[in-house]
Structure formats: structure tokens, C-alpha cells
Amino acid sequence: MNNRHPRWTIGRALFILMILTLVAVCGWGAAAKNVILLIADGAGFNAFHCSSYYEYGELGKQPYDVFPVRLGCTTHPYGSPIYDCKKTWSNFKYIRSHSTDSAAAATALYTGVKTENKRMSTNPDNHPLTTIAEIAHSLDKSTGIVSSVPFSHATPGAAFTHNEGRGNTDEIAEEIVYRSGLTVVFGAGHPRYDNNGKKLLGKKRNEDYCPDEVYQALIEGITGRGWTFIESKNAMEALAADPTPEPTRVFGLAKCASTLQYSRDGKRRGRLNGNVPTLETMSLAALNVLGKDEDGFFLMIEGGAVDWANHGNNLDRMVEEFADFNKTIASIMDWLKQRALTKETLVIVTSDHECGQIWGPKAGEKSKTPFDLPKSRGKGKLPEAKHYSTGHTNALVPLFATGPGSEYFHALVDGVDEQAARVWQFSGQYVDNTDVFTVMKAAITD
Numbered sequence: 452m453n454n455r456h457p458r459w460t461i462g463r464a465l466f467i468l469m470i471l472t473l474v475a476v477c478g479w480g481a482a483a484k485n486v487i488l489l490i491a492d493g494a495g496f497n498a499f500h501c502s503s504y505y506e507y508g509e510l511g512k513q514p515y516d517v518f519p520v521r522l523g524c525t526t527h528p529y530g531s532p533i534y535d536c537k538k539t540w541s542n543f544k545y546i547r548s549h550s551t552d553s554a555a556a557a558t559a560l561y562t563g564v565k566t567e568n569k570r571m572s573t574n575p576d577n578h579p580l581t582t583i584a585e586i587a588h589s590l591d592k593s594t595g596i597v598s599s600v601p602f603s604h605a606t607p608g609a610a611f612t613h614n615e616g617r618g619n620t621d622e623i624a625e626e627i628v629y630r631s632g633l634t635v636v637f638g639a640g641h642p643r644y645d646n647n648g649k650k651l652l653g654k655k656r657n658e659d660y661c662p663d664e665v666y667q668a669l670i671e672g673i674t675g676r677g678w679t680f681i682e683s684k685n686a687m688e689a690l691a692a693d694p695t696p697e698p699t700r701v702f703g704l705a706k707c708a709s710t711l712q713y714s715r716d717g718k719r720r721g722r723l724n725g726n727v728p729t730l731e732t733m734s735l736a737a738l739n740v741l742g743k744d745e746d747g748f749f750l751m752i753e754g755g756a757v758d759w760a761n762h763g764n765n766l767d768r769m770v771e772e773f774a775d776f777n778k779t780i781a782s783i784m785d786w787l788k789q790r791a792l793t794k795e796t797l798v799i800v801t802s803d804h805e806c807g808q809i810w811g812p813k814a815g816e817k818s819k820t821p822f823d824l825p826k827s828r829g830k831g832k833l834p835e836a837k838h839y840s841t842g843h844t845n846a847l848v849p850l851f852a853t854g855p856g857s858e859y860f861h862a863l864v865d866g867v868d869e870q871a872a873r874v875w876q877f878s879g880q881y882v883d884n885t886d887v888f889t890v891m892k893a894a895i896t897d
């Protein structure tokens with residue numbers, strides 16, 4: 452007996468006929484005018500859960516917990532074996548191998564193609580790959596990137612530049628400023644400020660993320676690309692509060708070297724850099740500019756320093772960074788609602804990879820409970836959790852989606868991780884990071 456073949460009953464035939472009629476009449480889903488992709492860099496399920504415990508004392512209260520699509524997502528780079536549930540849950544250390552970096556993961560998310568680590572929207576033969584931002588641009592939509600880390604870093608950079616190596620930040624910064632079709636750019640990476648948001652003295656410069664001459668061209672308005680350049684917190688807050696801003700192309704460079712907040716002195720949360728905007732402010736400023744385009748927009752927003760905090764095994768600042776990311780999403784959903792854009796906007800919240808191998812305090816390869824879960828200590832308190840690695844892992848990351856086209860994810864499910872389902876309380880179904888591109892493209896070209 453083989454029960455796997457569907458039995459052709461009258462009921463089933465009628466049901467399929469009904470679906471076909473619906474598709475014929477309504478079209479296969481509605482097209483998305485706008486796409487917003489939100490990436491908590493370096494955040495697996497347990498990072499999301501730790502942040503939920505810290506902010507709300509419990510799970511289920513994050514702004515995307517109400518989204519209709521809730522899945523896992525695989526992140527392995529080109530040349531690595533596909534995600535393996537069995538090995539993942541039988542050996543605590545296994546997940547530390549075959550991990551992606553942010554460049555290869557961003558390339559997969561933006562172009563649908565797996566590539567080698569360090570590559571920025573180029574394939575292993577170094578050919579440029581077309582990104583979702585470029586596709587949106589070709590459809591006359593506005594495009595933008597916002598990040599709490601340097602604008603030339605892997606995740607924001609790969610949205611509209613192509614390079615063989617993420618380390619070539621000078622080339623990437625130049626490509627973004629002089630040759631990309633981006634409408635708005637907001638991020639850190641200022642060559643004249645330090646990590647505490649203090650101006651560098653004399654002729655001292657930090658050109659790790661942006662050549663000083665690129666900054667000079669921006670501030671003098673001689674890039675030839677029509678950027679309205681802003682760098683003060685006040686200017687960014689004013690733009691975030693202005694529903695009909697004047698400028699059509701905006702470059703916002705926060706006055707700090709590498710991250711808005713994470714890299715400032717100290718290790719604990721609180722006592723923030725005072726002269727830089729939040730991710731939320733930069734995102735609303737970006738949206739107000741993008742919202743002027745009648746043809747719609749693509750926007751990528753990265754909570755980039757979540758990854759930096761996890762590399763640093765700093766739970767304190769990880770939840771601090773994550774809180775800004777969550778606040779940003781709540782504000783975006785309000786912004787969409789106010790403008791009646793919720794039904795025309797595909798919103799996807801995910802991560803590019805797990806980082807730091809976060810588990811409960813009793814986890815680890817030598818433990819009797821290797822996959823001990825983080826536990827809440829209540830709202831406003833750090834959860835009981837520990838990092839077990841300082842690097843990236845190949846673990847599943849969460850993916851949430853809502854809006855037109857989000858339903859396409861269900862057709863792209865690659866498998867079910869039963870153990871992940873039990874541990875993280877979802878269906879266990881997972882897609883691949885390349886599917887994010889497939890869904891975004893289908894949604895805007897429908």
C-alpha cells in the first residue's frame with residue numbers, strides 16, 4: 452500500500468477547481484508596491500528570544516510575532532553542505548562548521564544566488580549578480596539602505612554594489628556614492644569621528660569604512676549625484692518627523708566611526724552616545740523620502756551591531772541593539788498604517804546568520820542538556836543565557852513576513868526541522884535565504 456498519492460475524490464477535484472478559478476479571477480496574489488527587508492545581523496532564534504525576554508519578559512510580543520508567515524531559514528554559503536537537522540541536534544559543536552559570513556548571506560538574500568564568503572553580490576567567477584534593489588530601481592522604484600553599522604559594510608553594501616571582497620570598503624563606499632542607483636543611504640562609518648561620537652582631533656582620520664575624500668565630496672555637494680547630505684542627529688530627527696520632505700536623494704552619515712552605539716566605551720548597556728540618531732530615526736527619515744515615490748520603493752534596514760555584540764559575547768549590548776531594531780519595526784508598521792500602505796507593502800524580518808551560539812546557561816557539548824534554552828528573568832533584566840562561540844554558526848534563523856507576496860514562502864519550504872519546532876515553538880518548516888530574493892522579486896514583478 453502506498454498512501455502518499457492523493458486520492459482523487461470529487462471533493463478534492465472541486466477544491467482544486469475552486470483554487471484555479473480564484474487564481475484566474477484574482478491573479479496569483481497581489482503585487483507589492485513596496486518591499487521592506489529587515490535584517491537583524493547575526494541573530495538566531497535564541498537571540499530573538501533573549502531580546503523578547505529582555506524587552507517584554509516573555510515570548511510572543513515582538514512586533515513581527517503577529518506576522519502570518521513564521522518560518523526558519525537556512526543560511527549556508529556556496530560550496531557548503533545544505534542544512535542537516537540530524538547532525539545539528541546530535542552534536543552541539545557541528546553547527547559551528549559551514550557558516551556563512553554577512554557578504555555571502557546578503558548576496559543570497561538580494562540576488563537569490565549562493566556565493567563564497569566575502570563576496571559582495573558577485574558569483575564565484577566574480578561576475579556581478581543583479582540585486583533586488585537594482586530590479587526595483589529598473590521598475591522606477593526608489594531604493595534605500597539603512598544600517599547601525601557602516602554604510603559600506605557587507606549587509607548594506609551588497610544591496611547595490613558588486614565587489615570580490617567585502618574588505619574593499621573604499622571601493623564599496625565610492626560605488627555607493629558615485630555609481631549606485633540608491634535613493635537613500637543612512638549609516639555609520641564617519642571618517643572624522645570616533646566610536647564615542649567624538650570628533651577626531653586635527654588631521655586624524657578613520658578611513659576604515661569611508662575615504663575622507665568621499666566624505667568631503669558629499670559635504671561639498673560635488674559628487675555629481677544630487678545627494679542631499681546630512682550628518683547631525685538634529686537633521687536626521689527633523690527628516691524623520693517630516694512626512695513630506697523636500698530632498699529627493701539623501702545621504703545620512705551618523706557622526707560615529709563604526710557603529711551607532713555598540714563600539715562606544717564600556718561593556719554594559721545604557722549611557723548611550725548622545726550625538727547619533729537611533730536606527731529607528733534613520734529608518735523613518737529614509738521612509739519619508741522613499742514614500743514620495745508614487746512607483747513604490749525597496750528598503751533594507753539592518754540592525755547591524757547585533758552581530759558585533761554577539762561576536763563580543765556581550766549579551767548586555769546585544770539586547771540593547773535588538774531593542775532599537777524592534778522599535779524600528781514597530782515604528783515602520785505604524786508608518787505604513789498611517790499611510791494606508793500596509794496592504795501594498797511586503798515586510799520581511801529575518802537574519803543573515805546566527806552568531807555567538809547562544810543557549811541557556813546549562814548548555815554545551817559536555818552538558819547533559821546540551822540544548823538548554825535561555826530563560827527569562829523578567830522584563831528589563833538580562834535573560835539566563837550564554838554565548839558558546841565567538842563566531843558565526845550555520846543554525847536556522849527565524850523569518851517573519853507579512854503583506855502581498857509573503858504567502859509565496861509557503862510554496863518554497865525545503866524541509867521541516869522537528870527538533871527546531873519543539874524547541875522554538877513554530878512549525879519547524881524552513882526555507883533558504885535564496886528564497887527571500889525569489890519572494891521579493893515575484894512580489895514586485897507580479
Ligand SMILES: [Zn+2]
Nearest residue numbers: 493758762806
Ligand atoms: Zn559577523
